[in-house]
Amino acid sequence: MSLLIQEVSGIDAPMELLLLADPSEDKIRSYLSGSTCFVASSGAVVVGACVVQSRGTDTYELMSIAVHPDHQKSGYGTALLQWVIDFFRNVGARQLEVGTGTFGYQLAFYQRHGFRVTSIDYDFFVNNYPEPIFEDGIQLFDMLRLTLRYSSNGA
Structure with a gap:
């Protein structure tokens, strides 16, 4: 698997991919301008994208990450997330x-990479989206906040 990951401007962010991770284009646009967008390409095909926003001098938030459905379960999401983890470790992030739903493959995905639940944002999805969001037929209500803390020995 050959994957090229590079930063793109918010204008060039692949909105159709980002909408897979966040169903509100308005919300994506609201955080895209103050964030860094990375795209992952295999050959000439964009297979994934993610958006990361600074939360202070040494804290960053992964606002969204998505892989095109035709390329899911191929390791691209794992490679993209690991690249982002390494990138921000190398720039001195602490x-x-x-933030993610309280169940589903996304939660396990982040936990496999060392993220741990640090708080719950109760009713986040009902208070911040005009339409209910369902995952595997179950409505999302609360958002789990997860954190990956870097250590000097390479977390």
């Missing part, structure tokens, strides 16, 4: 944060 921690990387992410």
